[in-house]
Amino acid sequence: MFYREAGQFKTSYAADQGLLPIVQDRWFVVGLLLVAFIVVPFIGNDYWFNALLTPFLIYAMAAIGLNILTGYCGQLSLGTGGFMAVGAYATYKLMTAFPELNLIVVMVLSGGITAAVGVLFGIPSLRIKGFYLAVATLAAQFFIIWLFNKVPWFFNYNASGQITAPPSEMFGIQITGAEANPAITYLFTLSVVTVFALTAKNLVRSRAGRSWMAIRDMDIAAEIIGIRPLMTKLTAFAISSFYIGIAGALLFAIWLGSAEVTEAFGIDKSFLVLFMIIIGGLGSIMGSFLGAAFMMLLPIFLKNLFVDGLGFGTGFAEHVQITLMGVLIIFFLIVEPHGLARLWQIGKEKLRLWPFPY
Amino acid sequence: MTKLLGGALVASLFAGSAAAYELTIPTLDYRTGPYAPNGIPFANGYSDYFTLLNERDGGINGSKINLVPCETGYNTQKGVECYEKTKNEGNGAIVYQPLSTGITYQLIPKVTADKIPMYTMGYGRTSAANGKVFDWVFNVPLTYWDGATIAIQHIAEQEGGMDKLKGKKIALVYHNSAYGKEPIRTLEEMEKKFGYTLQLLPVDHPGQEQKATWLQIRRERPDWVLMWGWGVMNQVAVKEAASIRYPMDHFIGVWWSGSENDVVPAGDAAHGYKSLAFHAAGSDFPLHKDILKYVYDAGKAVDGDFRDRVGEVLYNRGLIAAVWTAEAIRTGMKIHNTNEATAAMVRDGFENLDVNVIRLKELGLEGFTYEVKVSCANHRGQGKAAVQQWDAKAKRWNLVSKFYPPLDDIVWPLVEEDSKKYAEENGITPRSCN
Numbered sequence: 001m002f003y004r005e006a007g008q009f010k011t012s013y014a015a016d017q018g019l020l021p022i023v024q025d026r027w028f029v030v031g032l033l034l035v036a037f038i039v040v041p042f043i044g045n046d047y048w049f050n051a052l053l054t055p056f057l058i059y060a061m062a063a064i065g066l067n068i069l070t071g072y073c074g075q076l077s078l079g080t081g082g083f084m085a086v087g088a089y090a091t092y093k094l095m096t097a098f099p100e101l102n103l104i105v106v107m108v109l110s111g112g113i114t115a116a117v118g119v120l121f122g123i124p125s126l127r128i129k130g131f132y133l134a135v136a137t138l139a140a141q142f143f144i145i146w147l148f149n150k151v152p153w154f155f156n157y158n159a160s161g162q163i164t165a166p167p168s169e170m171f172g173i174q175i176t177g178a179e180a181n182p183a184i185t186y187l188f189t190l191s192v193v194t195v196f197a198l199t200a201k202n203l204v205r206s207r208a209g210r211s212w213m214a215i216r217d218m219d220i221a222a223e224i225i226g227i228r229p230l231m232t233k234l235t236a237f238a239i240s241s242f243y244i245g246i247a248g249a250l251l252f253a254i255w256l257g258s259a260e261v262t263e264a265f266g267i268d269k270s271f272l273v274l275f276m277i278i279i280g281g282l283g284s285i286m287g288s289f290l291g292a293a294f295m296m297l298l299p300i301f302l303k304n305l306f307v308d309g310l311g312f313g314t315g316f317a318e319h320v321q322i323t324l325m326g327v328l329i330i331f332f333l334i335v336e337p338h339g340l341a342r343l344w345q346i347g348k349e350k351l352r353l354w355p356f357p358y
Numbered sequence: 359m360t361k362l363l364g365g366a367l368v369a370s371l372f373a374g375s376a377a378a379y380e381l382t383i384p385t386l387d388y389r390t391g392p393y394a395p396n397g398i399p400f401a402n403g404y405s406d407y408f409t410l411l412n413e414r415d416g417g418i419n420g421s422k423i424n425l426v427p428c429e430t431g432y433n434t435q436k437g438v439e440c441y442e443k444t445k446n447e448g449n450g451a452i453v454y455q456p457l458s459t460g461i462t463y464q465l466i467p468k469v470t471a472d473k474i475p476m477y478t479m480g481y482g483r484t485s486a487a488n489g490k491v492f493d494w495v496f497n498v499p500l501t502y503w504d505g506a507t508i509a510i511q512h513i514a515e516q517e518g519g520m521d522k523l524k525g526k527k528i529a530l531v532y533h534n535s536a537y538g539k540e541p542i543r544t545l546e547e548m549e550k551k552f553g554y555t556l557q558l559l560p561v562d563h564p565g566q567e568q569k570a571t572w573l574q575i576r577r578e579r580p581d582w583v584l585m586w587g588w589g590v591m592n593q594v595a596v597k598e599a600a601s602i603r604y605p606m607d608h609f610i611g612v613w614w615s616g617s618e619n620d621v622v623p624a625g626d627a628a629h630g631y632k633s634l635a636f637h638a639a640g641s642d643f644p645l646h647k648d649i650l651k652y653v654y655d656a657g658k659a660v661d662g663d664f665r666d667r668v669g670e671v672l673y674n675r676g677l678i679a680a681v682w683t684a685e686a687i688r689t690g691m692k693i694h695n696t697n698e699a700t701a702a703m704v705r706d707g708f709e710n711l712d713v714n715v716i717r718l719k720e721l722g723l724e725g726f727t728y729e730v731k732v733s734c735a736n737h738r739g740q741g742k743a744a745v746q747q748w749d750a751k752a753k754r755w756n757l758v759s760k761f762y763p764p765l766d767d768i769v770w771p772l773v774e775e776d777s778k779k780y781a782e783e784n785g786i787t788p789r790s791c792n
């Protein structure tokens with residue numbers, strides 16, 4: 001009943017292939033964006049912006065990036081943390097070397113640099129597949145982190161090896177640095193993520209996206225029908241790394257403000273983002289957001305529930321929360337191996353038939 | 359479960375109506391994660407002292423202390439979450455003690471913007487010692503760069519004078535992170551001046567894997583080994599040093615590498631291991647008796663099972679951190695003539711902090727540490743450090759040297775240089791301190 005499509009006729013190919021062909025979906029997304037852009041900045045507080053929403057959006061961005069590579073093109077990667085570090089360090093070097101450069105330009109350039117690095121580490125993907133490729137990208141993860149920790153040029157010869165984002169402005173409004181209004185940084189992140197999420201949604205329906213899926217589903221068959229495997233895989237690596245690089249840049253410059261490479265971009269970040277897309281749903285842009293919410297927001301919610309709501313000791317609450325998260329991940333993967341996005345889809349199908357299921 | 363929830367709800371309703379002024383002090387603890395064994399004693403010492411003030415004295419000058427614990431797991435992102443969550447609690451947080459170099463770097467710009475003092479005792483950003491640039495950050499009583507010069511002074515004393523350092527080989531085994539890298543520049547500076555050769559040996563997080571490092575030490579046989587380690591890295595290092603029969607009294611850790619956790623696992627082999635310290639170990643001080651009586655016996659301790667471990671090195675470190683913080687709050691109250699201290703007043707209190715020997719005696723800590731005196735320009739006070747040595751048979755740490763002052767002619771120009779760079783990068787005009 002809620003998804004009754006009766007009466008929605010498509011009279012052109014364009015309408016039939018629209019981004020969101022069902023009217024209800026379209027209104028839902030528009031409404032959600034309006035709330036996120038107009039209502040949330042007024043009702044939120046610093047804690048919402050700095051501790052919940054901004055990191056959630058940044059991780060969603062990284063998850064979209066990994067989903068393009070792993071979910072759509074089928075190339076398993078464990079190098080996410082390393083690529084995020086490339087984005088962050090590129091931003092740092094550009095911001096300190098060219099202070100007058102616009103932050104958007106810096107981010108796009110950082111994404112480009114990360115894309116180049118991603119392509120470099122994607123070259124072996126023609127010959128090696130699956131778990132073997134995962135090990136190759138794992139090498140990228142360790143090499144990049146080691147490099148940024150070892151060579152002082154990357155952190156401008158700072159005594160402690162930390163990188164710190166200098167304050168920067170855009171149209172006279174401060175975007176980075178601690179004096180930046182949290183609502184503004186949230187809006188900036190939201191704009192970037194919205195633009196790139198819509199681009200990704202379009203991209204996976206395009207020729208490039210369909211070739212990725214063909215490679216993922218059966219690479220030999222794809223090759224026979226005329227898709228060039230190396231080019232397709234490398235574009236997936238490039239675009240995925242571009243997204244992940246921008247996520248790293250946002251993480252460092254907008255959210256944290258300073259970072260230590262081993263801690264902020266370690267191997268656990270690679271796993272975290274991989275879990276996000278597995279829980280959220282492989283090959284789904286929506287799933288990237290759901291997975292990021294599950295892995296980022298649920299632990300904080302549980303922690304606050306246990307400590308403030310139930311009065312547990314902080315250390316005990318943390319242990320309970322870690323255990324519970326593990327149990328929930330296993331539970332979700334047993335109940336729905338295709339992730340939260342699939343649950344959402346099933347929900348929509350049920351709503352379409354409601355109240356008369358068959 | 360519903361009963362529990364209901365109880366919490368009712369309690370929070372009543373808490374809302376009680377409007378007495380409370381001093382909100384968030385404690386960013388880590389009782390979980392890879393460094394938990396070190397984080398727990400510190401967190402307990404820090405909390406127990408404030409609980410003691412509440413139980414014995416009714417708070418500070420009549421204002422009750424509201425401790426707000428938050429778990430960081432030594433993770434910077436969780437640390438930021440904790441900061442955002444607690445900063446507006448009650449009347450607003452009045453002081454932060456993040457106990458992590460990573461979180462400190464993250465919070466320096468934030469506390470400066472939010473105008474809340476941050477106290478990083480013996481860690482954090484060294485150049486924050488320059489109060490002209492870092493208004494809101496304090497690292498009383500000393501910094502890693504001071505520590506490096508003190509370790510070298512101790513070595514020189516053992517060798518028979520500063521001129522005997524020439525030609526000696528000194529190795530630094532360090533945690534390959536912001537924290538571990540801190541002393542390198544100072545040690546290199548002194549290498550130029552005193553003529554020893556420095557060998558750098560990084561150990562990656564968390565530090566269980568050190569075989570290659572100690573193989574190198576066995577081959578090169580440095581005359582002295584310094585260590586900047588934390589957590590499991592320390593105990594592994596002590597065990598490895600013992601296994602290559604490196605002379606333990608030539609092996610000196612920084613103050614974070616000298617607790618019971620680090621030496622007990624190595625057993626008798628750790629006998630003679632040294633570390634820097636800026637306070638004594640043990641629970642023979644009158645203050646500890648009060649803590650046992652008012653906090654543990656009254657069942658008010660945050661971690662009741664900890665009773666037997668009161669007086670461990672890291673417990674005492676948490677304790678002295680809390681003592682200096684409380685004294686800063688008291689000083690701020692005195693300056694502004696009120697018992698409702700705000701964050702800005704506590705900052706003034708830190709800037710005029712003066713805990714001398716007489717005050718230490720009043721606090722029940724005679725002989726526990728030395729006097730500290732902070733000023734507007736110098737946020738690290740007149741810090742000193744001594745060397746403590748582990749006695750494996752008696753299972754206790756003993757102070758075996760005098761308290762050395764740092765070599766300011768080496769450290770301070772570096773502090774000036776680094777803080778100047780920070781000020782330029784962030785568009786800060788250093789204030790004058792006259």
